[in-house]
Amino acid sequence: MSAGLGGVFGIAASGMAATRVQMDVVAENLANADSTSGPDGKPYQRKEVVLQEAQGGSFADALDNAGSSSGGGLGGVEVSGIATDPTPGQRVYDPGNPAADAQGYVTMPNVNPVTEMVDLITASRSYEANVQVLDAAKQMYNRTLDLLKT
16 A cells, blocks of 8 residues: 555656646746747747656556556656747737848747646646645555554
């Protein structure tokens, strides 16, 4: 039983770490939503976090091995990379902008603040869910210890 609950802590912690990266990327996207010229001279490109299952087996394997002493073999989640969204930015007519082309158009970053806020809320809820998992596992450990004391 303790191996399974110990795995819960690792899985929840990996989820919390992954959502922290997601929130950092959303913050970067929002901070650069108006950056029309980056170090490469091009508008900022929105970034997305790519998650994958951490090493340790699939969920189906975990269900098959749920009763074993290994705790099911789940490894949680990990960030496999940060991808750039290839969607082109919107062109806006602004001839006074220093980044405007010869026709007076500025290519804006492909960052949509509404999408970013939805991603931020989703990551925040995921983080909260992982905190609740940790709290539940901690309560189960404490109850088990209380039972063993008696």
